[in-house]
Amino acid sequence: MMEEADENRGAGPAKPAAAGFREAGNRRALRDIRNLVGARPYPCAVTKSKSGLDEKNPIFETRRPVTRKFAASLAKSQPESCVERTNGRPVLAPIGHERRNKKPADASDCFRAIDVEFSTDHDLPLPMVEEATKEMDYDELEEVEMEDLVMESAPDIDSCDSENPMAVVEYVEDIHNFYKRAEESGRVSPDYMINQFDINEKMRAILIDWLIEVHHKFELMHETLFLTVNIIDRFLSRQSVARKKLQLVGVTAMLLACKYEEVSVPVVEDLILISDGAYSREEVLRTERAMANALSFDMSVPTPYVFVRRFLKSAGSGRELELLSFFLVELCLVEYEMLRFRPSLLAAAAVYTAQCGLRGFKHWNRTTELHSTYTEDQLLECSRMMVDFHRKAAAGKLTGVHRKYSTFKFGCAAKSEPAIFLLDGSSSSSSR
Known part of the structure; x- marks a missing residue:
């Protein structure tokens, strides 16, 4: 083999191995x-x-x-027509530019021309834009500058949690943007009670006030309470319920919410016991199936809880502001008329009202406004209703929320002074 290689080496350049190479010689x-x-x-x-x-x-x-x-x-070798001058210095023009604007010599060249020049001998009407421009005096033309529509971005409030994997800083903004888009899916009509023949708004308020006490007794998570109320309202908006079964609906809604939110779920027997044995285990499980089917097994709805947490973080809240905000939101859970407000607006109004109550004047900082997308004027109506609920929380028959937040565990938030000045619109100052 080595000898053959030496012979080939002396024979001159080797020929291509394939005919395809000869064919592609160009x-x-x-x-x-x-x-x-x-x-x-x-x-x-x-x-x-x-x-x-x-x-x-x-x-x-x-x-x-x-x-x-x-x-x-x-540049020197080209004709003078091909050389352009800029500030006295020659600039090489593109090759063939002198032929670019030349008219076709005959009809056959017209098929290769890209730009066809129409004859102006005919009296053809000019386009409207050209006609208007022709009549205008160019000295009167004014330069129009478009306004810069730069939207202000919300300040970063999650950098402090960059080392916390549970805070999911990478996509927490996407999560809350999704909550804002999806919150309508979890809302109910604010007048759904007109379709109920045996229950009314007062019975609903009694049920939820009692469930708040049960929730507190079982030491369940905040998320569970808000989801329980949401399940009750969504089910009642779809299904007529007899008065004697309303408590069963409430207990079953809490069981469903616990299965979705809690790690340790109360057993059915505990819920029957807390209901004073009014219902059997079979009734609870049958109602659970009926409610899950009526709601299409959809338990993933944004409640005011997720928005309150986010807006409190943007407000740089302390423990006192947090407890007072949740006290105001839970007061709204009992009230049927508050269903007409979106969960995010309800949460923003609670934080705003709590800030006003603690500071003694109107306060809604720019960071919280950008994260909530609500201005102070948009919150005033809901906030004034919250102040009224706060002022009357200790009176009347439904005082479950007031008793809960009057304990040391919840910082005695219910005993704080309500922001009465919001009711008449007066305030000492406004901090932005």
């Missing part, structure tokens, strides 16, 4: 593509000639790289 190496001025173009029907070169463009004969000296020589 192909250019990759290193020659677009990196040398004067390199011949690829063979095509327009540029190909018998000799393989474009005789009209002798510049294609050379294969020198572009240098400053070579570019200057090209």
Whole structure:
């Protein structure tokens, strides 16, 4: 084998191994593509000639790289019509630019022309824009500048949790943007009670006030209470319920919410016991199936809880503001008329009202406004209703929320002074 290699080496250059290489003899190496001025173009029907070169463009004969000296020589060799001047310095014009604006010599050339010039001998109407521009005096034209519509972005409030994997800082904004878009799906009509024949708003308030006490007794999570109330309202908006079964609906809704939110779920027997044995285990499980089917097993709805947490973080809250905000929101859970407010607006109004109550004047900082997307004026109506509920919380028959937040565990938030000045619109100052 070595001897054959030596013989071949002395026989001159080796021939191509395949016929395909001979057929592609006019192909250019990759290193020659677009990196040398004067390199011949690829063979095509327009540029190909018998000799393989474009005789009209002798510049294609050379294969020198572009240098400053070579570019200057090209500029000198071209006609004066091809050289443009900028600040007295010659600038090389594109090759063939003198032919670009030339009219076709005959009809056959018209098929190769891109821009066709129509004759202006005919009295054709000008387009409306051109006609208007023709009549205008260019000295009277004014420069119109578009207004910069730059939306102010919300300040970053999650950088402090960058080391906490449970805070999901990477996509927490996406989560809350989704909550804002999806909150309508979890809402009910604010007048759904007109379709109930045996229950009314007062019975609903009694049920929820009792469930708040049960929730507190079982030491369940905040999320469970808000989801329980949401399940009750959504079910009652779809299904008529007899008065004697209303408590069963409430107990079953709490069982469903616990299964969705809690780690340790109360057993059915505990819920029957807390209901004073009014219902059997079979009734609870049958009602659970009916409620889950009526709601299409959809328990993933944004409640005011998730929004309160987010807005408290944007407000830089302390423990006192947090407890007072949740006290105001839970007061609203009992009230049927508060269903007409979106969960996010309800949460923002609770934080705003709590801030006003603690500070003694109107306060709604820019960071919280950007994260909540609600201005102070948009919150005033809901906030004034909360102040009224706060003022009357200790009176009347439904005092479950007031008793709960009057304990030391909840910082005696119910005993704080309500922001009465919001009711008449008076305030000492407004901090932005």
